[in-house]
Amino acid sequence: MAAPVGPVKFWKPGTEGPGVSVSEERQSPAESSSISVIYNPYASLSIEQQRQKLPIFKLRNHILYLVENYQTLVLIGETGCGKSTQIPQYLAEAGWAAEGRVVGVTQPRRVAAVSIAGRVADERGAVLGHEVGYCIRFDDCTDSQATRIKFLTDGMLVREMMADPLLTRYSVLMLDEAHERTLYTDIAIGLLRKIQKKRGDLRLIVASATLDAEKFKNFFNQNDTGDPSKDTSVILTVEGRTFPVDIFYIQSPVPDYVKSTVETAMKIHQMENDGDILAFLTGQEEVETVVSMLIEQARALSRTGMKKHLRVLPMYAGLPSPEQMKVFERVSHNVRKVVVATNVAETSITVRGIVFVIDCGFVKLRAYNPKTAIECLVVVPVSKASANQRAGRAGRNRSGKCYRLYTEEDFEKLPKSTVPEMQRSNLAPVILQLKALGIDNVLRFPFLSPPPAQSMVQALELLYALGVPSCKGGFCFRHSVLGSLSKLGTRTFTVAQKHVARMNSQPKPPGEMEREGLDMHCRLTEPLGMRIAEFPLNPMFAKMLLESGNFGCSQEILTIAAMMQIQNIFVIPPNQKSQAARRHRKFAVEEGDHLTMLNVYEAFVKHSKSSQWCQEHFLNYKGLVRASVVREQLKKLLVRFKVPKKSSEGDPDPVLRCIVSGFFANAAKFHSTGAYRTIRDDQELHIHPTSVLYAEKPPRWVVYNEVIQTAKYYMRDVTAVESAWLLELAPHFYQQVAVQDQHKAQTHLSLTAKRAKVGDQ
């Protein structure tokens, strides 16, 4: 009996698929260690000859001319054209890196910065770290004297501006992958526009794969004369070296794309010749479901005597790395590989040999609700740009096919590109960074895509509560916030007006203002605000760290802060769930997740940071190593700020109180309804199933690091606290109120937030 072939029906539109393919210069370390053999027609040529074969080589002089004559060049470089590796070399060869100047290239991801730098160093016969270098967090591989071409993450570029606001060392900066519109790329874009106004000699190349070029060009164009010949920015398109991808759409919408993915993969396997399959889904759970369904069907098919076998592999960021590496392994000729992946395979990881792509048409994205200050993950339709990027994964080595599990009509309805991260994030860290760079009036910052005004207000409010900026200063706040917001519409204006009125109604005693270092001009406060901004962390973590000396537990808090930056410390293999849970339970303490993580780390250190020990206890070894690196970095900052090195010697109370001093705004109380409610917004919350407090006797009061919304609102990283601590450590935020108990006709004391809700109208 043949394995079931699903009812999925595709038709091919008359047009050929978009000829997109993956940039050949982006190789993750994982990929370069892969053993798959790729036919390279130019392998016998010298490096110089290979460079000249790249599509971009023909435009070398044209590019140099445009960089010479325009402040900003927007480069539509199709993948595979060689822009990331070649342009910096052209610039250096043309003298842009002479006299101690540097050509900088930014990347959204660390691995890309490192691997492209390595490639360029190879091409130039240079030792990595001399003429060509890279700089990412924890790894500065540059020589301040010798480095002429520097690759760095865009987050690192923003950090560099703190030390050198005009980036004086750089003659040219290339922002690569700008179309991805990550948070840091967008911050860098706004800052660079400001820098260009002060530094006419700084050249900018904005490299983008899609057609956002006009937007970039207009944003950077400083010509306000209306005469196009005076434009300061210009667009250039470079063709890529690509293979065509045929696109197939489904005839009528499918009710269940998970099932359809399985059916389509099986159909490809039975009908098509050689070539591996890559399927895009939205999350880990879907990936695992499809993997197990495919394995089952492939087994059934093998029993019927089909000679070609299927090797089904999951791929998502949370997958332990030995499992991830399997997708790069070569398979024998009678085996077809199916990689079932999340969006990680769209930009970050490139699997070679993919000929068939299955696109479910959806993606899981972060969304931010400025009203409740809660970030959540939502499954939404992909954008056209994303869908084309996915399709391009099939055309890397030879022509391929992409099966879209939606109709062509639905494709036409998709948004052109994904909403920039800036418009769907919590802005507190962004605003903090901008303020640290001396941008006091963040509402007038030149955002390429301005975030919602309410997100701004929410972020300012949190920063104020932490004692960071002096947004309570009255006139100044009215001027800077209201002045700018009023242009954005009446509703926003009303929100901000209420906000300011409330702030002004709560004057602070002078002593307190000094203690928090408030500044009447809405600048970052000295020293607290500036210090908080120096930490590469969410401001709540930074505040907690800076307070840790006062609680006599900086050692413990350093560990906790570092551990909280790492995801998936507990490893749970699907086939050893109960065994893993048993091991994990040994670390759990009744106080909650923070102290549990402290236990894990201390045990890790006690066992000499052994990977063997981690494996036995189902702990993420790489994650723990990373935590210890982060801890070292944070420790250096505490030393610099003269926070005393102290340990509470096993006493949990100082540690818990210190956590409250940073996370007091995230407090919730357990109600008789069986759920928690936030104190500030009365928002219903639940303990996340990954918390050690899940399914335990719920503590009456808790603080949490963050809330994520899936089926319900879940608190992650939860710790039990006492209400008295909240009142004592955040008296400006909470007050005690008498509450009438409905059932017992008694009153008892409870807490409410002093601040009213923003935008509650």
Add this chain to the structure above:
DNA sequence: TGGAAGTTA
């Protein structure tokens, strides 16, 4: 009962 993917001297 369940988080996508990134990032910070």
